Amino acid sequence: xxxxxxxxxxxxxxxxxxxxxxxxxxxxxxxxxxxxxxxxxxxxxxxxxxxxxxxxxxxxxxxxxxxxxxxxxx
Numbered sequence: 001x002x003x004x005x006x007x008x009x010x011x012x013x014x015x016x017x018x019x020x021x022x023x024x025x026x027x028x029x030x031x032x033x034x035x036x037x038x039x040x041x042x043x044x045x046x047x048x049x050x051x052x053x054x055x056x057x058x059x060x061x062x063x064x065x066x067x068x069x070x071x072x073x074x
Contacts, residue, residue: 006051009044013037 016037019025025033061067 006044006047009040009047013040013044016040 016033020030020033020037056066059067
């Protein structure tokens with residue numbers, strides 16, 4: 001599977017879900033879509049995990065320990 005960004009993966013997952021919900025795919029096609037979807041879920045989770053780790057690094061305090069801060073919407 002080519003490298004992609006989170007938004008592209010999520011959009012494709014939405015397309016797969018809609019296609020499977022319609023129920024008009026053959027069994028073979030539905031299985032292929034399901035397989036693609038499970039791979040996309042894994043890829044999206046990996047991207048989210050990486051983003052979470054970056055945020056944790058950014059939020060570390062001067063002593064290297066994580067600092068909690070209140071999220072303020074702008």
